[in-house]
Amino acid sequence: MAPLAPPPSASPRSRTVVPAALALALGLICGLILVGDLEAAGLFVSQKGRAFQPGNLAITRGETVTFVNDDSDLLHHAFVESDSFNFDSGDQEPGSRTPVVFTERGTFQVLCGIHPKMKLVVRVN
Numbered sequence: 001m002a003p004l005a006p007p008p009s010a011s012p013r014s015r016t017v018v019p020a021a022l023a024l025a026l027g028l029i030c031g032l033i034l035v036g037d038l039e040a041a042g043l044f045v046s047q048k049g050r051a052f053q054p055g056n057l058a059i060t061r062g063e064t065v066t067f068v069n070d071d072s073d074l075l076h077h078a079f080v081e082s083d084s085f086n087f088d089s090g091d092q093e094p095g096s097r098t099p100v101v102f103t104e105r106g107t108f109q110v111l112c113g114i115h116p117k118m119k120l121v122v123r124v125n
Ligand SMILES: [Cu+2]
Pocket: 047, 050, 075, 076, 077, 112, 113, 114, 115, 118
C-alpha cells in the first residue's frame, strides 16, 4: 500500500485570509472591551457578588445610572433615602436593569435592602 501523500500546504491566499480574520476578531474584541470600560466608567453599576461596582460614582445632575443585577441567582433592591432625593428600585430580578435618574445635586448613599453590606456613594454635581 502506497503511503498517503501529505496534504497540500495552504495556498498563499488562505494564509493571508486567516490573519485578516484574526485581526477582525481582535478588533471586535477590543471594541467590546472598550464599551465595557465605558460602561464601568460611566453610568452602569454592577451588583455582582453582593457588591456595587464601582463603589463610588461622580455624575452630573440629570444623568441616569443603570443598576444591573448581574448576579445569576440573587435579588437586589437598591434604594436611596435622603432629605432631598429618594428612590427605591423594588426587587431587582437577576438579569434586570433598573435606570435611575439623579435629579438632585448632593452626595447620596445607595444601599441594598437585601444585602446590608452593599454600599455605593453617588456624588451628583
Ligand atoms: Cu443586594
